[in-house]
Amino acid sequence: MDFWTLANALATGLLTGLVYGLSALGLSVIFGVIRIVNFAHGEIMVMGMFFALIMFRWLGLDPLLSIPLAAAILFVFGYFLQSTVISRVAHLPDHMQFLLLAALAVMIVNACLLIFGPDPQAINISYSFDSFDIGENLIIDKSRAYAAIAAVAISGLLLGFFKYSRTGKAIRACADNYLGAQVVGLKVSHLYALTFGIGAAVLGAAGCVLLLLIEVHPYLAPGYTLLAFVIVIIGGLGSMTGALVGGILIGMSEALAAIIFQPSMKSAFSFGLLILVLLLRPQGLMGKSVK
Amino acid sequence: MLKVENVDLYYGDAQALEDINLHVDEGEIIAIIGANGAGKTSLIKAIAGIHTPSKGSIEFRDKDITRLQSSAICELGVGQVAEGRQIFPSMSVLENLEMGAVIKRARAKEKETLDQVFEMYPILKERQSQAAGTLSGGEQQMLAIGRCLMGQPDLIMFDEPSLGLAPAIVQEVFRTIHQLNDAGLTVILVEQNVAVSLKLANRAYVLENGHMTLEGSGEELLHDDRVRQAYMGL
Numbered sequence: 001m002d003f004w005t006l007a008n009a010l011a012t013g014l015l016t017g018l019v020y021g022l023s024a025l026g027l028s029v030i031f032g033v034i035r036i037v038n039f040a041h042g043e044i045m046v047m048g049m050f051f052a053l054i055m056f057r058w059l060g061l062d063p064l065l066s067i068p069l070a071a072a073i074l075f076v077f078g079y080f081l082q083s084t085v086i087s088r089v090a091h092l093p094d095h096m097q098f099l100l101l102a103a104l105a106v107m108i109v110n111a112c113l114l115i116f117g118p119d120p121q122a123i124n125i126s127y128s129f130d131s132f133d134i135g136e137n138l139i140i141d142k143s144r145a146y147a148a149i150a151a152v153a154i155s156g157l158l159l160g161f162f163k164y165s166r167t168g169k170a171i172r173a174c175a176d177n178y179l180g181a182q183v184v185g186l187k188v189s190h191l192y193a194l195t196f197g198i199g200a201a202v203l204g205a206a207g208c209v210l211l212l213l214i215e216v217h218p219y220l221a222p223g224y225t226l227l228a229f230v231i232v233i234i235g236g237l238g239s240m241t242g243a244l245v246g247g248i249l250i251g252m253s254e255a256l257a258a259i260i261f262q263p264s265m266k267s268a269f270s271f272g273l274l275i276l277v278l279l280l281r282p283q284g285l286m287g288k289s290v291k
Numbered sequence: 292m293l294k295v296e297n298v299d300l301y302y303g304d305a306q307a308l309e310d311i312n313l314h315v316d317e318g319e320i321i322a323i324i325g326a327n328g329a330g331k332t333s334l335i336k337a338i339a340g341i342h343t344p345s346k347g348s349i350e351f352r353d354k355d356i357t358r359l360q361s362s363a364i365c366e367l368g369v370g371q372v373a374e375g376r377q378i379f380p381s382m383s384v385l386e387n388l389e390m391g392a393v394i395k396r397a398r399a400k401e402k403e404t405l406d407q408v409f410e411m412y413p414i415l416k417e418r419q420s421q422a423a424g425t426l427s428g429g430e431q432q433m434l435a436i437g438r439c440l441m442g443q444p445d446l447i448m449f450d451e452p453s454l455g456l457a458p459a460i461v462q463e464v465f466r467t468i469h470q471l472n473d474a475g476l477t478v479i480l481v482e483q484n485v486a487v488s489l490k491l492a493n494r495a496y497v498l499e500n501g502h503m504t505l506e507g508s509g510e511e512l513l514h515d516d517r518v519r520q521a522y523m524g525l
Contacts, residue, residue: 166393173379173390180377182341184438185365185394 001259004137009255011140015148017251019209021244022151023224024231025158026202032238033175033195036086037094039101042224043108044200048074048207049216050116056123056211063123063211064150070204078200083193105221112218120215143212150209155244158202162240171195175238230270234277236287245285249273292317292477293338293369293446298347300330300337307333308501311347315446320468320478322488322509324522325498331481332374334498335450338479339371340364351446365394370444374451374481376435380424384415387423387434391441400443408437411467429460436467447471448479453487465491485522489513 023045030038038044051070052063081104089097130142162168174181174191181188214220227250232238235246250270257269277284293315300308308330315321325331336342338349340361349357356364379387388408392401409416412433418426423434432452439447449468453461465487472478482488489495489509497505497518505512512518 166389169382169386169389170393172382173386176379176381177377179341179373180379181390182361183339183371183373183377184391184442185362186390187360187362 009259013252013255015144017248018148018151020251021247023206024228024243024247026199027228028232028243030199040105041228042221043105045203045207046221048204049211052208052211063208067205067208070208071201074204075197075201079193079197082196109218120217122215147209147212154205230274236284239286242286294350296348298344300344319493320472322492322495323481324485329498330501335448368445370439370442371448372435372439376431378423383420385419388441391438397443446477450481453484
């Protein structure tokens, strides 16, 4: 294997990883604030992918242009899911919350099966087969580059929202000290619903972006739920930058696995990385340890 | 200003408060004293809307607030410096103060209030970009008080403000309470430091095992044999 094969693989991995990171952000935001593990994570993202597919088929819309609408629709979906259903199980033990979200996941997968069928469906856009050639040897797919740029832009918007906006700060306050948030009169249940909505909107956006890279089918969902768990555990549960860093690491490790061994080994590499992190730094790379 | 009538409060099956009656007039300092677990904090949380009573009513300025959300009660002008301070440890001092002013009643004059708080506690201004969790206990208490003032309340409930603080800082906290009262704020003070709080208070209530057992002026209770025996070790 020569240098340029490796460089190409790493570049591809980095770009894919940024998209993974965006998706994992959706999980991290929800867990970090509401302390709910969203077992329907991949499923909600696949909803976003199918939405972008429909928009492409009907209107010929580039998936990147579907992002605002997909995010808006899934935001509303997430908001109502939290305020009408999930909030009712918030006081129950964790495993009962898991069941609710796992059930939701099954429902989404089957609804997608009913509507779209089980076959993988891809889109063909004008730049699907174009690439940026940097120098003579480094070749980067245009669609992958655009996907990564979109992922970085959305992640940046999200981090900025949480750092600078009043609402974003209020959401962080709820995560930091629930009782404290009640004491100062924050509308905690509204903020929780907003948070789930934002998490779901991120997944909608991530789904649109991901459609540039892979074909969509309903059974994609569970795999992406698992992948997002691996990423946030590596990055540190509840840490937003950790989710991005974890995403990049997983993207690159998958790409390396594909060239060093074979593409089907990529999950073994991801899980290997997970085990390594759990052994050496159980709180995750960017996570805070809880004593 | 505040009227609590026949309030019962349960945590699951455990009863925390039974038939609590209390009233607070505009401009007063009211002390609530009692042993650990007597229900003082439960009473504060019931008034603040963090826990909802199963029976009875709570009125603030003739408005029934018994079943209102905590955010709506803050909006009416009921502030709280909670037990254990309840600051946001990973957020900056400034962000903590901003969170105190998220309620709508506080938005218009947020800037002025912030200046007042910084004038009152210059150390908070110095450390405004530092994470609140890195402050000392005394500074965190100042932050909790400052954050509460950011909401521009008319009634402040202090829940064990002296807990875990050095004596010099405790003095400072009590002086602050006195000053705030002079400036027109009504105060409910829950304290273990019985002697000091009775001296400061116009009137006081004694809570025992979820019941109100005594009520009187601060001066009366200060000389009441039962209070002296039970809470002051005299």
